[in-house]
Amino acid sequence: MLRFLFRRILGSLVILVLLTVVAFLLFFGMPRDPALLMCGKTCTPDALANIHHTLGLDKSIPEQFWIFLSGLVTGRDDFAQGPCPAPCFGYSYHTNEQVWSTLMDRLPLTLSLAAGATVVFLFVGLGTGLLAAWKRGTLVDKSFTAGSMVLSSMQIYFLGPLALAILVYQTHIFDEPDYTPLTDNPAAWFTGLIIPWAVLSTIFAAQYTRMARSSMIEQLQEEHVRTARAKGMSGRYVFFRYAWRGSLIPIITILGIDLSSLLGGAIITEYTFGLPGLGRLAVESVQFSDLPLLLGVMLFAAAVILLCNIVVDACYAFIDPRVRLS
């Protein structure tokens, strides 16, 4: 287990470094010069060169890359804005704030969105999926599968505005989605996020219904399940103790992918509901050609994806004893 973790983390670090290289190159291909944006309308070549120098953009690209990488590990204090402790992503070109603290500012919203939605869609999705598999071929099964087919084909950019229009703008049942930190006011936190949660979980739950159903049905035809039945175990026991455990593998796989995309910033969701989370931050950083911020969000999102992959792979070993790590 330790060896597995060590190897995977090492591999992930390599990928992260490579990703930084790609993001760096991407940025230097960007059409707009961030210094030109900061310089304003009355920009002289001198002032521009000055800004280039303070941003460190006058150095060569490999040099800048090295400074950035070493800053991540050791921290830096060569910024005009003040010291920058490790992990140092530098200061945003646009807001002049530390990138790391901006990331940490926006993270609670993204976390709340992901956590709330995950709880709901796992309960609803797996529940309906199991029920559909249990009552396979009946009217319940057919209506669940048909419903989930349609719902999972919905997109956040359709269902979100639709829910907003009906529930907020036309009937005024809810207020516009808004984020209040959980520690400030739990009630406001809950009511502010209820529409985004509902929309996200509707779409995701439908996918899990389909997945849980098909995975369970596949498992119920396995030989070890048949053996258990032949031994005279009750249908319920076989269903929950034998088939359920085996059907978890594909579910965990997809859950890992979904969670990593939710935690890395659900860009379209946050954009639809106007919530200032990590996804919005990413869009803003591109709009303002803000390299430190863009690198911060990208690396954070990629780290989340890699972490989720490792956790998922470790989970396989717990679920299925035949899977051996390493």
Add this chain to the structure above:
Amino acid sequence: MTSPIDIEGGGTSVVVDGDQQPKTKPEEAKQLEGRSPGQLMWIRFKRDRTGVVSAYIVIFFFVIGLAAPLIAKLYGKDPYTVFADERPELFDSAGVPLQPNGGISGEFWFGLEPGNGYDVFTKLLYGIRNSLMISLAVTVATVLTGIILGVAAGYLGGKSDQLISRVIDFLLAFPAQLFFIASMPVVVSLFVSPRDETPVYVRVVALIAVQWFLGWMSLARILRGTTLALREREFIEAAKVSGASPVRIIRREIMPNVVTPILVQSTYMLPAFVTAEAGLSFLGVGLVEPTPDWGQMFSKASTELVMQNDITYMFFPGISMIVFIVAFNLLGDSVRDAFDPKTAR
């Protein structure tokens, strides 16, 4: 208990249960007459009512996409006319159509777009056309890349396999949407200087390029696995012993055996690309006004102007996309079942 042609989404199909079992027997008899796997697949597919209906719906979308200019000509309008300027009497001061239900009338079948007042019917037609063409191009590009790299990795093995697998792992760790948003302006700037107006075709090429870049890995991975398993089979060995060149083995022995995963995966990939492309246009980094696009209609629909006044406009892109995606996914399931009746899902 194991009905051979069992469709996921069994609820929507009437043909699923029970009556499938006897049908397979004449089929096996037919096999003795000597039918190619392709013919067998076609026979099985034609019998699957859900699949046939969804195929018709999908074809319908492609036909109206292709015939959009013709339909618009017969209908007498185009998606670029700003009716808010041409016929201001149809709109109130905020730019919302005066007539109820989004201005639907005999003249404007699907109403008028709040704001600029584009004709929704032609806009939707052209939007579907543009979205489908882009997604089709992305699908073709990713499938070709997936085939070349996946089969190469699986067949050659060794160093090239390791290299390609590493690249796949690396690209899979990319936060895709974030990368799309960050790289769209970069790719566009490769073609035009930022001061010039960006021509539409440049945006289209950029959209195809970024989606292709992060789109081919899953298919390549599947094909690598399939090829890896095929490589050890006797018929490949026989071909090798009889002196066939690697190119010939790949073309004549391996390719026919990986057609199934390619077809099945591409029917799943195309709708995913459609929604991804629409998502990018929704965020404002894909196609922009006045070029009609499915996703950009959604971003219009999510403005407060629409949400506060008349939400009719929202349903035209919304419903049409749901119908398209559902039909395409059902078609994908049917294609998979037709190729491989053993998958009981």
